[in-house]
Amino acid sequence: MDRVASVRVDIPGTTESTVRSSGHRLAAVLLAGSPRVALAGPGLCRVDPRGWGRRGGEIALARTLLASAAAAGFRNARVGIADVAIAADAASWLAAGPCVDHPGVLLREEGTVVVRGGAAREFLAPLPLAVLLLPDELGETLRALGLRRVGDLAGRERSELEARFGAAGFRAHRLACGEDDRTFRPIRQAVHPEASLELEGAAETLEPLLFVLRHLLDRVCADLSCSARCAAGLSLELLLADGTRRRASVVPARPTRQERLLYDLCRAALERAAGERGRLAEPVLGLALRVENAAPPGVRQGDLFAGDWRDPMAAAAALSRLQARMGENAVVWPCLRPDNRPETRNAWRPVGIAPPAVRERPYRARRQEPRPDGEAFPCVLRLLPDPVMVRVRTEDGCPVELLGVGGRLRVVAAEGPERLSGDWWKDSYHREYFRVCTADGELLWVFREYRHRGGGAGEGEWWLHGWWD
Amino acid sequence: MERSTAILRLERELERIETRPRQRREVVPTGISPLDKLLPEGGLPRGQIVEWTGPRSSGKTALLRVALERLRATGESVALIDADRTLFAPDWTSLVRGEGRFWVIRPRTQGEAAWCADLLLRSGAFGAVALRMVVDGKRSAGEDRAGLDASLRRSVTVRLQRLAEEANAVFVTVGQVPLAALRLAFRPGRIEPVRNLSFGPFLPPLRPVWVRVGKHGSLEVPLLCPLAPLRVAAPARDRKGPS
Numbered sequence: 001m002d003r004v005a006s007v008r009v010d011i012p013g014t015t016e017s018t019v020r021s022s023g024h025r026l027a028a029v030l031l032a033g034s035p036r037v038a039l040a041g042p043g044l045c046r047v048d049p050r051g052w053g054r055r056g057g058e059i060a061l062a063r064t065l066l067a068s069a070a071a072a073g074f075r076n077a078r079v080g081i082a083d084v085a086i087a088a089d090a091a092s093w094l095a096a097g098p099c100v101d102h103p104g105v106l107l108r109e110e111g112t113v114v115v116r117g118g119a120a121r122e123f124l125a126p127l128p129l130a131v132l133l134l135p136d137e138l139g140e141t142l143r144a145l146g147l148r149r150v151g152d153l154a155g156r157e158r159s160e161l162e163a164r165f166g167a168a169g170f171r172a173h174r175l176a177c178g179e180d181d182r183t184f185r186p187i188r189q190a191v192h193p194e195a196s197l198e199l200e201g202a203a204e205t206l207e208p209l210l211f212v213l214r215h216l217l218d219r220v221c222a223d224l225s226c227s228a229r230c231a232a233g234l235s236l237e238l239l240l241a242d243g244t245r246r247r248a249s250v251v252p253a254r255p256t257r258q259e260r261l262l263y264d265l266c267r268a269a270l271e272r273a274a275g276e277r278g279r280l281a282e283p284v285l286g287l288a289l290r291v292e293n294a295a296p297p298g299v300r301q302g303d304l305f306a307g308d309w310r311d312p313m314a315a316a317a318a319l320s321r322l323q324a325r326m327g328e329n330a331v332v333w334p335c336l337r338p339d340n341r342p343e344t345r346n347a348w349r350p351v352g353i354a355p356p357a358v359r360e361r362p363y364r365a366r367r368q369e370p371r372p373d374g375e376a377f378p379c380v381l382r383l384l385p386d387p388v389m390v391r392v393r394t395e396d397g398c399p400v401e402l403l404g405v406g407g408r409l410r411v412v413a414a415e416g417p418e419r420l421s422g423d424w425w426k427d428s429y430h431r432e433y434f435r436v437c438t439a440d441g442e443l444l445w446v447f448r449e450y451r452h453r454g455g456g457a458g459e460g461e462w463w464l465h466g467w468w469d
Numbered sequence: 470m471e472r473s474t475a476i477l478r479l480e481r482e483l484e485r486i487e488t489r490p491r492q493r494r495e496v497v498p499t500g501i502s503p504l505d506k507l508l509p510e511g512g513l514p515r516g517q518i519v520e521w522t523g524p525r526s527s528g529k530t531a532l533l534r535v536a537l538e539r540l541r542a543t544g545e546s547v548a549l550i551d552a553d554r555t556l557f558a559p560d561w562t563s564l565v566r567g568e569g570r571f572w573v574i575r576p577r578t579q580g581e582a583a584w585c586a587d588l589l590l591r592s593g594a595f596g597a598v599a600l601r602m603v604v605d606g607k608r609s610a611g612e613d614r615a616g617l618d619a620s621l622r623r624s625v626t627v628r629l630q631r632l633a634e635e636a637n638a639v640f641v642t643v644g645q646v647p648l649a650a651l652r653l654a655f656r657p658g659r660i661e662p663v664r665n666l667s668f669g670p671f672l673p674p675l676r677p678v679w680v681r682v683g684k685h686g687s688l689e690v691p692l693l694c695p696l697a698p699l700r701v702a703a704p705a706r707d708r709k710g711p712s
Contacts, residue, residue, distance in 0.1 A: 158473070159473070159474060162473060162474060162475070163474070167475070170473060170475070310545075310546060310593065310594045310595070310596060311593070311594055312546070312594065313594075314592045314593060314594035315546050315592060315594035315595060317592065318588050318589055318591075318592035318594060318595075319572060321588060322574060322585060322588060322589075326576060326577065326581060326585075329575065330574060330575055330576060330577075331572055331573075331574055331575075332572075332573050332574075332575060333565045333571075333572065333573065334556075334558035334559070334560075334561040334562045334564075334565060334573065335558060335562065336558075336559055336562055342557075345558070345559060346557050346558045346559070347558050348558050348573065348575070351572060375502075375691075376675050376691040376692060376693050377501075377528075377531050377532065377535050377690070377691075377692055377693065378531065378692070378693045379526075379528070379531050379692050379693060379694070379695050380530040380531045380534055380556075380557070380560045381557040381560055381695075382530060382555040382556065382557060383555055383556075383557045384555060385554050385555070412662050413662040413672045415672075435695055437660065437662070437672055440524070440657070441526060441527075441657030441658065441659065441660060441676075442524070442525050442526040442657070443526045443676075443694075443695060444526075466555070466557070467525050467526055468526055468695050469525065469526055469527065469528065469529055469530035469531060
């Protein structure tokens with residue numbers, strides 16, 4: 001930002017809540033002059049003056065701001081405009097005083113001081129040290145050393161001040177020299193940024209849409225960046241030639257404002273909507289992008305000195321790409337579902353968005369105690385998505401030989417039956433499960449399915465449902 | 470040009486870090502003590518392909534779960550690509566407790582599975598990626614699955630190897646691949662059913678599996694047998710107290 005305007009008003013009352021509410025009210029009033037307004041302190045706001053070049057310049061902005069503040073009932077409003085925030089703040093302080101000549105001032109009228117570009121240091125030099133709002137202890141020490149004006153401080157060696165006062169001395173000297181790199185943090189306005197564009201002609205392929213999409217994402221991500229938010233859900237709307245609109249949702253695995261990642265996800269959504277060879281089913285006249293769900297960035301503190309630190313956002317980006325390509329159910333977490341039927345108990349839920357507004361704490365690995373020698377580990381069941389029919393020879397109702405699972409398997413031990421039945425009101429099942437061990441050491445899970453409850457021996461078909469590994 | 474002393478100090482510190490060789494952990498313990506003792510350097514190597522092969526019921530998946538659980542507990546992000554979609558969810562819920570650094574990827578085809586591994590390794594965000602490729606071993610469970618390609622092509626393997634090296638990640642393939650740096654071959658051990666006149670034959674509570682680690686030797690790891698009949702460990706206490 002090249003220039004900045006500071007608006008200072010007198011605030012009645014001294015309680016913290018009064019000061020805070022007055023500051024927010026002032027900021028809301030100043031939005032009449034600029035869409036980017038930042039709170040800077042009690043009774044002080046900063047305004048981005050860009051965009052007033054064709055509307056009368058900075059002096060017109062100052063008049064608008066003063067008129068808005070006065071109309072809202074703020075007393076003794078004054079405006080200072082300069083290259084850097086510290087000079088603009090000082091100019092707004094100076095604007096309340098009598099009109100006397102001051103170096104570096106470009107324009108002055110009642111309640112307004114505009115500092116010439118590049119003259120911040122010259123402007124600040126004759127002002128008292130109090131305009132720098134230094135810490136009390138540092139201010140008193142500097143005064144004890146005989147430094148009264150900002151120029152006195154700026155004339156000192158920076159390294160000398162830093163060696164004596166540390167970071168506070170270093171910062172004070174920078175401010176005295178008119179070097180202020182504090183970030184301009186505008187108050188949030190657009191919680192749901194959006195951007196749209198109508199094409200000059202109807203698009204029948206994906207290519208022009210992707211070009212437009214990149215442009216829209218650029219704008220949306222810039223808005224998200226200004227408001228320190230991330231997109232947790234986007235909607236992509238296509239304006240079709242017949243006047244209808246087609247909408248698609250894009251949900252990243254974690255809130256993000258990475259333009260490249262969002263572009264990939266939106267592109268995948270568009271490709272799903274398009275047919276073969278990227279041809280659209282209907283000509284498209286326009287494209288609109290809107291952030292439906294914004295969330296604070298879930299960040300994890302990195303470690304500069306840890307060589308193998310891994311970026312969780314990169315993991316989220318990779319998982320989002322997998323979901324975009326293969327569908328939501330491609331990236332899953334296992335979950336428990338209370339059900340008797342094994343295939344229903346085998347439940348996987350899609351990986352969703354991380355809970356918003358949660359700032360993740362740095363992970364501290366737990367100390368891992370080595371497992372004792374000789375510890376036995378449980379086997380893991382592997383369940384076939386579709387049971388495979390097998391032929392089984394039984395003796396006294398127990399399987400003794402399996403056929404059709406890649407050969408003839410002799411059963412050396414069987415545990416069962418474990419009877420499962422249920423869902424009589426919709427899709428009833430009556431099964432007898434056996435856990436069998438073959439002569440080759442395979443541990444298989446087979447079941448006999450009855451058509452009717454309490455079916456007699458010899459009835460029912462045998463199925464292989466899985467094995468332990 | 471004037472420079473802050475703090476900046477100069479920071480520059481010196483950065484220079485010192487840059488010149489110092491990065492300390493990378495080259496191996497990751499599996500959490501199975503006898504296996505770690507047998508593995509070269511005491512664990513699964515990072516940046517290399519580790520191949521786990523063996524027939525059905527040879528304990529590959531059970532020991533893979535132990536190793537992945539151990540990796541997740543040490544703070545690594547772990548991804549498991551389940552190409553044959555036979556994992557049983559309740560067995561794996563313990564890995565997503567807490568901070569959820571474990572994800573299961575369920576692609577539709579074998580080709581997509583390789584692409585998933587490529588993408589996950591390329592991101593550099595995962596400390597371990599495991600790729601389950603096929604239905605196990607010599608026998609296919611169903612005729613419709615028999616056509617599934619059992620191994621990755623050599624060119625794909627070379628690319629995955631390079632990506633694993635760049636990401637410094639543990640990359641385990643359950644299934645045969647060419648050019649694997651370390652091969653673990655699993656084999657179910659022999660189990661003798663116990664004959665019982667009243668209940669018929671049943672299996673002992675533990676069943677051994679054999680793991681051969683390349684040319685470094687082999688060892689026996691006990692697994693809990695799911696066929697062992699339930700027994701009452703101790704007689705139930707009389708609630709009424711001693712008479």
